[in-house]
Amino acid sequence: MVDGSGVLRDLSGILSDWDRSTLGDAALLERVSQMDPRKLPQVPDCERLGSPVSVTGKVICIGWNSRLHAMQMGHKITEESEPVVFLKANSSVCGPNDPILYSRYTKKLYWEGELTVVIGKKGKYLSAEQAASHIFGYMCGQDLSERYWQFETNDKQYTKGKSFDNFAPLGPFLVTSDEVDQPCHLHAVLTVNGAVRQDFNTSDYIHSPAGIISYLSKFFTLYPGDVILLGSPPGNAKSWGDDFWLKPGDKVEFEISGLGKQCQEVIEEEV
Numbered sequence: 001m002v003d004g005s006g007v008l009r010d011l012s013g014i015l016s017d018w019d020r021s022t023l024g025d026a027a028l029l030e031r032v033s034q035m036d037p038r039k040l041p042q043v044p045d046c047e048r049l050g051s052p053v054s055v056t057g058k059v060i061c062i063g064w065n066s067r068l069h070a071m072q073m074g075h076k077i078t079e080e081s082e083p084v085v086f087l088k089a090n091s092s093v094c095g096p097n098d099p100i101l102y103s104r105y106t107k108k109l110y111w112e113g114e115l116t117v118v119i120g121k122k123g124k125y126l127s128a129e130q131a132a133s134h135i136f137g138y139m140c141g142q143d144l145s146e147r148y149w150q151f152e153t154n155d156k157q158y159t160k161g162k163s164f165d166n167f168a169p170l171g172p173f174l175v176t177s178d179e180v181d182q183p184c185h186l187h188a189v190l191t192v193n194g195a196v197r198q199d200f201n202t203s204d205y206i207h208s209p210a211g212i213i214s215y216l217s218k219f220f221t222l223y224p225g226d227v228i229l230l231g232s233p234p235g236n237a238k239s240w241g242d243d244f245w246l247k248p249g250d251k252v253e254f255e256i257s258g259l260g261k262q263c264q265e266v267i268e269e270e271v
Contacts (some may be wrong), residue, residue, distance in 0.1 A: 002173060003037035010041040018174065019054040023120050023136055024224035050095040052139055052174035053118055058226045059088040059168055061143050062212055065231025066204050072234045083207055083215055088143070089163035093227075096171035096262040100144060101269040102248050103164055107148035109246040109266070112232045113190040113254040115183065115202050116141030117209050118174055119226040124217050131213035134222065137176040138183055138209075140256050141229045142169045147245075165269070170227065172260040180258065183209055188233070188256040192246070198235035202256075205230055 001009045014032060015022045022028055063084030064070055070077035102109060120136025143162065150161025180186075183202060190198035207215070212228060246252070246266050255261035 001032070001035075001037050001040065007037075008043035008047075009037045010043050013040075017054040018052060018225075020057060020223055020225040023053065023118070024122065048095060049097060049172050051093050051170040052172070053170070053225050053227065055090045055093045055170070055225065055227055057090070057223050058220075059090050059093060060216060060226065060228045061086050061088055061162065062207070062229065062231040065206050065212075066200070066233045067206055068200065068204050068234040069232055069236070070206075077206060079206055081206070083212060085216065085219075086158045086162065088168050089159070092144075092163050092165060092167040094166040094169050096140065096169050096260070097264060098166055098169060099267040100169075100246065100252065100264045101164065101166045102246075102266050103269045104271075105149070106146055106164070108152075109144070109146055110236055110244075111190055111192065111197060111246065111252055111254075112143040112145055112236060113188060113198055113256075114141050114143055114229045114231060114233070115186060115188065115205070115209075115256060116170065117213070117228040117230065119213070119222045119228070120177075120224050122221060122223050123213075124221045126214050126217040126222075128208070128210045128214045131210040131217065132177075134213060135177045135209060136224065137174045138180050138259060139171055139174045140188075140254055140259050140262050141227070142167075142252075142254060142262065143229050143232065144168070168227075168229075169262055169264060172262065175259055186257050186259070188254070190235070190252065190254040192244075192250055192252055194251075197240065197244075198233050198254075200233035200235070202230075204233060
């Protein structure tokens with residue numbers, strides 16, 4: 001928990017983790033919300049930050065949900081278009097400052113900063129109005145991609161190219177929905193080695209968070225702790241050219257106003 005002064009506080013004496021059982025426990029959440037964070041132990045500065053939620057459920061990604069991204073890539077997308085939906089393996093989830101791993105099979109690695117939603121209540125067949133109450137909160141997320149394995153083989157599924165280890169950095173903070181007044185009007189910036197690569201406002205999303213949740217709930221039950229990345233904005237690597245794929249030594253930073261900042265370095269994977 002972050003107190004009013006920005007100091008990280010240790011909740012491990014209250015709960016084991018933020019996961020499906022705790023995020024869906026209304027009594028526990030009420031207890032935590034009434035606590036004085038200053039009475040909790042301070043987290044040492046040297047501690048690693050993991051993902052704000054322990055992801056044992058679904059990591060759902062939405063494609064072609066940005067007007068400017070679609071325009072940049074020459075696609076005609078409207079509010080009537082069916083959202084593109086795919087999954088990342090939950091083993092791709094990592095902390096906000098963990099390294100981006102450049103594996104022995106990496107060829108075309110690139111960034112993709114996105115507004116990310118965490119589900120807080122079980123639901124299916126939800127209207128958009130109902131869906132809003134199922135949002136626990138928001139955070140920064142990246143849908144890192146290996147474009148060769150995603151697009152340039154005979155396998156046209158996205159799974160391989162999207163699910164390498166550490167391809168879903170989440171956090172640093174999960175900000176509860178009551179503290180995010182306008183999730184569809186947040187400013188986000190991603191830089192690589194200090195150069196701006198993505199600079200966008202979440203108002204550019206074609207489908208709202210509640211609209212996406214309502215759509216997804218037609219097909220499967222959503223559970224507390226499920227994570228939804230809402231789609232890539234303009235400025236992905238392909239739009240910059242083939243010389244801009246990420247390589248070892250590159251530093252990536254991604255920040256959304258009010259949700260915190262991620263900082264990663266691309267490193268050679270050690271196995």
